[in-house]
Amino acid sequence: MFQLYxxxxxxxxxxxxxxxQTIQTIAARNYTNTVPxxxxxxARRSKLGAAAKGPSVGSDERPKLEQAEYxxxxxxxxxxxxxxxxxPVYYFRDKIREKLERIDMINRRKQITIPEFYVGSIMxxxxxxxxxxxxxxxFVGICIRRDEYGLKHSFTLRNVIDGLGVEIMYDxxxxxxxxxxxxxxxxxxxxxxxxxQDSPPEYSTIPFDFEPVKLLPGMKVPVNMTKVPLKNKPWRxxxxxxxxxxxxxxxxxxxxxxxxxxxxxxxxxxxxxxxMKNYRETIHDDDHREIVQDIKKFESEITDKQEIVTAAxxxxxxxxxxxxxxxxxxx
Amino acid sequence: xxxxxxxxxxxLARDGMAYKRAPKIIHVYNKKRIGSIGxxxxxxxxxQKQKAIxxxxxxxxxxxxxxxxxxxxxxxxxDQNTPLGSRVTxxxxxxxxxxxxxxxxxxxxxxxx
Amino acid sequence: MLKxxxxxxxxxxxxxxxxxxxxTGLVNDTNLVTSYYLTNKLDTQSHNFSINYQQVxxxxxxxxxxxxxxxxxxxxxxxxxxNTDNKEFLNQVLLDKYSESPLKEAPWKKGEYNANSINKRxxxxxxxxxxxxxxxxxxxxxxxxxxxxxxxxxxxxxxxEVLIERNNIYNSNAKRTKNGNxxxxxxxxxxxxxxxxxxxxxxxxxxxxxxxxxxxxKFMVSQNAxxxxxxxxxxxxxxxxxxxxxxxxxxGFGFQGVMxxxxxxxxxxSHGSTKFHRKRGTIGSGRDRRPIKGMKMAGRMGSKWxxxxxxxxxxxxxxxxxLYIHGPVIPGPTHSYVRITDSCLxxxxxxxxxxxxxxxxxxxxxxxxxxxxEFFDEELHKYTDPTITFETFEVKKITxxxxxxxxxxxx
Numbered sequence: 001m002f003q004l005y006x007x008x009x010x011x012x013x014x015x016x017x018x019x020x021q022t023i024q025t026i027a028a029r030n031y032t033n034t035v036p037x038x039x040x041x042x043a044r045r046s047k048l049g050a051a052a053k054g055p056s057v058g059s060d061e062r063p064k065l066e067q068a069e070y071x072x073x074x075x076x077x078x079x080x081x082x083x084x085x086x087x088p089v090y091y092f093r094d095k096i097r098e099k100l101e102r103i104d105m106i107n108r109r110k111q112i113t114i115p116e117f118y119v120g121s122i123m124x125x126x127x128x129x130x131x132x133x134x135x136x137x138x139f140v141g142i143c144i145r146r147d148e149y150g151l152k153h154s155f156t157l158r159n160v161i162d163g164l165g166v167e168i169m170y171d172x173x174x175x176x177x178x179x180x181x182x183x184x185x186x187x188x189x190x191x192x193x194x195x196x197q198d199s200p201p202e203y204s205t206i207p208f209d210f211e212p213v214k215l216l217p218g219m220k221v222p223v224n225m226t227k228v229p230l231k232n233k234p235w236r237x238x239x240x241x242x243x244x245x246x247x248x249x250x251x252x253x254x255x256x257x258x259x260x261x262x263x264x265x266x267x268x269x270x271x272x273x274x275x276m277k278n279y280r281e282t283i284h285d286d287d288h289r290e291i292v293q294d295i296k297k298f299e300s301e302i303t304d305k306q307e308i309v310t311a312a313x314x315x316x317x318x319x320x321x322x323x324x325x326x327x328x329x330x331x
Numbered sequence: 332x333x334x335x336x337x338x339x340x341x342x343l344a345r346d347g348m349a350y351k352r353a354p355k356i357i358h359v360y361n362k363k364r365i366g367s368i369g370x371x372x373x374x375x376x377x378x379q380k381q382k383a384i385x386x387x388x389x390x391x392x393x394x395x396x397x398x399x400x401x402x403x404x405x406x407x408x409x410d411q412n413t414p415l416g417s418r419v420t421x422x423x424x425x426x427x428x429x430x431x432x433x434x435x436x437x438x439x440x441x442x443x444x
Numbered sequence: 445m446l447k448x449x450x451x452x453x454x455x456x457x458x459x460x461x462x463x464x465x466x467x468t469g470l471v472n473d474t475n476l477v478t479s480y481y482l483t484n485k486l487d488t489q490s491h492n493f494s495i496n497y498q499q500v501x502x503x504x505x506x507x508x509x510x511x512x513x514x515x516x517x518x519x520x521x522x523x524x525x526x527n528t529d530n531k532e533f534l535n536q537v538l539l540d541k542y543s544e545s546p547l548k549e550a551p552w553k554k555g556e557y558n559a560n561s562i563n564k565r566x567x568x569x570x571x572x573x574x575x576x577x578x579x580x581x582x583x584x585x586x587x588x589x590x591x592x593x594x595x596x597x598x599x600x601x602x603x604x605e606v607l608i609e610r611n612n613i614y615n616s617n618a619k620r621t622k623n624g625n626x627x628x629x630x631x632x633x634x635x636x637x638x639x640x641x642x643x644x645x646x647x648x649x650x651x652x653x654x655x656x657x658x659x660x661x662k663f664m665v666s667q668n669a670x671x672x673x674x675x676x677x678x679x680x681x682x683x684x685x686x687x688x689x690x691x692x693x694x695x696g697f698g699f700q701g702v703m704x705x706x707x708x709x710x711x712x713x714s715h716g717s718t719k720f721h722r723k724r725g726t727i728g729s730g731r732d733r734r735p736i737k738g739m740k741m742a743g744r745m746g747s748k749w750x751x752x753x754x755x756x757x758x759x760x761x762x763x764x765x766x767l768y769i770h771g772p773v774i775p776g777p778t779h780s781y782v783r784i785t786d787s788c789l790x791x792x793x794x795x796x797x798x799x800x801x802x803x804x805x806x807x808x809x810x811x812x813x814x815x816x817x818e819f820f821d822e823e824l825h826k827y828t829d830p831t832i833t834f835e836t837f838e839v840k841k842i843t844x845x846x847x848x849x850x851x852x853x854x855x
Contacts, residue, residue, distance in 0.1 A: 034779045035780075048539070048635045111827075128832055135837075169393070175583070176583040176832045
């Protein structure tokens with residue numbers, strides 16, 4: 001039913017007859033046994049069934065939200081703690097579940113320091129293993145991708161050992177993880193580096209005794225502009241059909257043909273004019289304020305790790321990855 | 332009939348990888364009939380049948396902490412699970428340490444991931 | 445505009461379900477009365493006879509006809525011309541009415557657990573919130589679904605003697621009442637505004653003294669587990685570590701083809717196949733000259749009643765009344781209604797003894813003694829604990845028999 005509520009104000013203004021059709025189509029889906037999210041929030045807040053109701057997110061116990069504008073440090077929380085952002089699809093969301101998830105995540109973060117990292121930065125993870133000789137196991141690699149929201153958040157590392165590519169996925173809130181270190185903090189041109197599987201091994205080999213690189217305060221989070229050449233086919237995925245920036249395709253005429261590129265499912269030229277795209281992929285400001293309040297409270301509570309918190313605030317972060325510098329080779 | 336890479340030091344492994352046909356899985360000794368890390372397997376290598384143990388998979392594992400590799404790897408063994416070669420050339424997953432099939436195999440490995 | 449006294453408004457609300465409100469002459473402004481319900485549609489004669497409580501249970505969808513005693517739920521509604529001052533005033537009166545103690549009669553006698561006979565408690569009506577992962581102390585990952593128990597009240601109880609009479613009249617199955625040993629308890633979830641419902645539906649809640657509920661279910665209950673109508677139910681009704689059965693409707697997909705509904709292979713994409721890409725093959729023909737019954741074909745997919753049995757409760761949150769239940773695959777979309785009962789499997793029943801059993805007949809909160817905010821299972825890892833290190837873990841020697849067992853020969 002969530003789709004209906006989004007469409008109502010638009011349809012009432014423009015096409016009142018179309019509203020009937022959408023109701024009929026959604027009614028055919030038989031979500032009859034559910035409570036709409038809007039009514040559920042109202043029922044949690046209402047005082048009618050006072051006897052059996054525990055306090056909830058929407059009740060009077062809810063702390064008042066600060067209406068003041070964000071500082072730059074608070075605005076950067078979505079880069080430092082991207083796992084705190086909920087799933088932007090409204091259908092999967094529930095406010096109380098998100099709140100309980102956040103409590104668990106903060107309790108876990110009080111036990112170990114989980115640093116800020118991006119796709120493309122070089123990391124080391126040690127996991128406790130009952131059968132290993134030192135009861136622990138260490139792995140070093142590039143962060144290839146970050147998946148999922150909340151407690152389910154995970155990241156994968158990749159490295160080449162003895163000429164064989166190895167990838168390991170870790171859950172961020174797995175309690176068997178002893179420490180997560182960031183050896184080199186940097187970004188890449190793409191958000192998903194899975195194409196390193198089909199590139200030559202020297203682009204993803206990292207020695208296990210990699211020395212950590214420190215960033216000075218006031219510096220920007222650096223962007224690594226290297227472009228990776230791909231091997232010839234067969235590939236694991238059709239990389240030539242995805243809009244990737246950090247890839248050099250092998251020189252075959254077919255790839256430069258426009259119709260071949262346009263036939264892919266990832267080719268979406270209309271997204272330029274999609275006004276609702278940003279709305280769909282982000283959450284509302286009021287929801288974000290609740291998250292910011294929880295994080296601020298958490299940062300004030302860890303007194304022994306204040307140096308890490310203050311050092312992280314001094315870095316400069318931007319969403320936009322810079323465009324390539326125009327090459328001088330062309331004449 | 333998935334094609335495997337034999338990660339072993341024995342003579343049959345070297346000849347089998349250089350042979351015109353790649354080694355393939357004929358049978359999985361398992362109730363599910365789908366092989367994963369630590370399962371014993373029957374291979375067709377160089378025109379003859381040989382048992383092997385799977386040591387690494389391509390398959391993307393959602394469990395967490397278990398590695399997946401760029402190739403499907405296996406090690407040749409005989410009927411008593413003793414490996415034919417004297418060395419394993421690639422890293423193997425650390426979770427095999429607790430696996431009952433791989434007690435003799437682990438002594439040959441140098442790298443654990 | 446006219447403003448109401450408190451006394452006269454209470455008189456209206458107390459007699460919500462009677463037809464004579466207008467005749468009493470307490471109020472001259474009839475618009476106010478019609479804002480509660482439409483007076484013309486009242487039928488005090490017939491609707492009290494036998495009410496069908498099966499609002500959630502399974503029914504065959506394709507040829508569904510409502511039973512004759514089905515109560516119409518939605519009706520009444522607001523009068524749009526009502527004044528805003530009066531509207532706020534009426535809201536306040538509603539709160540005053542339902543903030544009183546819901547128990548109308550003296551408290552009933554609480555039953556006790558009897559190890560020798562049937563002990564069948566009532567269940568809860570929850571709402572599915574989604575799934576999150578948890579970890580055990582061994583380092584294993586578990587997926588759990590969260591189910592909230594929102595505003596659950598016992599609403600009615602029908603003793604077994606009445607049920608036996610009904611069985612005789614309607615020729616329904618007597619096995620469901622275990623031959624007259626079980627009664628029927630009705631439980632409702634999510635209390636809401638009474639002005640949205642028909643007076644026939646409001647009559648159900650008259651004895652319980654609680655606001656009308658959005659959803660109702662029934663539970664078959666043994667006679668020592670009877671709970672008085674009007675008592676609230678909590679998530680602490682269940683214990684951590686016990687097993688439960690869960691039932692709800694699956695996600696509805698509408699009319700779907702054979703490939704999505706049954707996972708058929710379809711036809712080839714090319715190689716000269718025309719109009720045969722996502723179809724099934726033959727339905728089958730032979731001596732009978734008809735397809736066999738239950739043949740897999742295209743049709744309505746999903747939205748069927750499904751049950752999962754023997755799911756473990758890992759964790760209970762008493763502040764928000766939330767159960768953490770094993771498994772990510774509880775049927776239904778998010779915010780769907782879920783029916784929860786004690787598991788009927790022997791692995792759950794064997795756990796109960798006369799000394800240790802779940803709160804019987806339900807959990808009654810003590811005002812003097814507050815319970816903990818959260819209950820955890822013994823095997824579950826708490827996030828406030830330090831990281832798992834396996835320092836006390838002892839590695840067992842792996843022993844496996846090599847080769848075949850040699851038979852001893854008698855000497």
